[in-house]
Amino acid sequence: MIYPHQCPGCRxxxxxxxxxxxxxxxEAHFISGCICPKCGVQMLGDHNDAHILCDDCLNTRRPWTRGRAVFLYNAKARSMILALKRKDRHDLVAPFSHWMLRRGAEIFPPAPLLIPIPLHWQRQWRRRFNQSALIAQKMARMAGIDCCLDGLKKCRRTLELKDHTAAERRKLLHASMAVNPARAGCVSGREVVLVDDVFTSGATFSEAARACLEAGAKTVSVMALARAAKPA
Ligand SMILES: [Zn+2]
Ligand SMILES: [Zn+2]
Incomplete structure (x- = not known):
């Protein structure tokens, strides 16, 4: 066979x-050009200044250092991410991880520790897997870097966030995540890179970064597959 592989987007x-x-x-909008150093969103202009933040990041406290995202959360991105989450398309983990490593290369510290954003155990039990953990694990294997799959844990269940504003999300997520006590030693002193599939308001990353910094992480950066437009 000359073409033995399937396109991650359409098979x-x-x-x-x-x-x-x-x-x-x-159809996929890979983020390039001028980007916000904190959240990785594409910005207007052609400057290359790593200190110019997008409006979102200017108006919201971000406890992490730097961030990147692979593509915009448009219809194409959504359908690819849902294919992994709901249709068990585990063949998508490799391309997603490859793209995230490429996009993240410029912000990764020399010895990063990847930690995926956790799902609450009930949600994970229903879905059988955590898509962010699959991606983080694959990234670690592809690049030969450290990964702590259960570095963070959800302390309580949070509601689906998609119908809430950024301010409501922050309130709902407050104190909802903690470093896994059994892994506190792994996080302390490390340069953590948090891994998630979709970056929407940044409230989830903020909560996770706060937990890692409280547990003694030296720095925290964030890496998302897709960056959603600013929620209402
Ligand atoms: Zn295709
Ligand atoms: Zn930003």
Whole structure:
């Protein structure tokens, strides 16, 4: 077989499973050019100043140092992420991880510790896996870097956040996450990179970063697959 792989976006046969077919490539909006150093969103302009933040990050306290995201959370990104989450398309983990490593390379510290954003155990039990943990694990294997899959844990269940404003999300998530006491020694003194599938308001990353910094992490950066537009 000459084309043994499927496009991660549409399953048409392609030569390389880590890349989208030309059609999907046009639909996915990979973030490039001028980006916000904190959240990785694409900004207008052509400056290359690593200190100019987007409006969102200017108006919201972000307890982490730097952040990146692979693509915008548009219809194409949503369908690919839902295919992994709901249709068990585990073949998507490799391309997602490859893209995140490439996008994150410029912000990764020399010896990062990857920690995925956890799901509450009930949600994970229903879904059977945590998509962010699968991605973090694959990134660690591909790049030969450290990963602590259960570094963070959800202390309580939080409601689905998608219908809430940024301020409401922060309130709902307050004190909802902690460093796993059994892993406190792994986090202390490390340069943590948090891994999640979708960055919406940043409230989840803020809560996770706070927990890591309280547990003695030296720095925290964040890495998302998709960056959603600012919620209402
Ligand atoms: Zn495709
Ligand atoms: Zn920003």
């Amino acid at each position: 048409v046969l392609v030569q390389d499973h880590l890349h989208l077919c030309p059609e999907c490539w046009r």
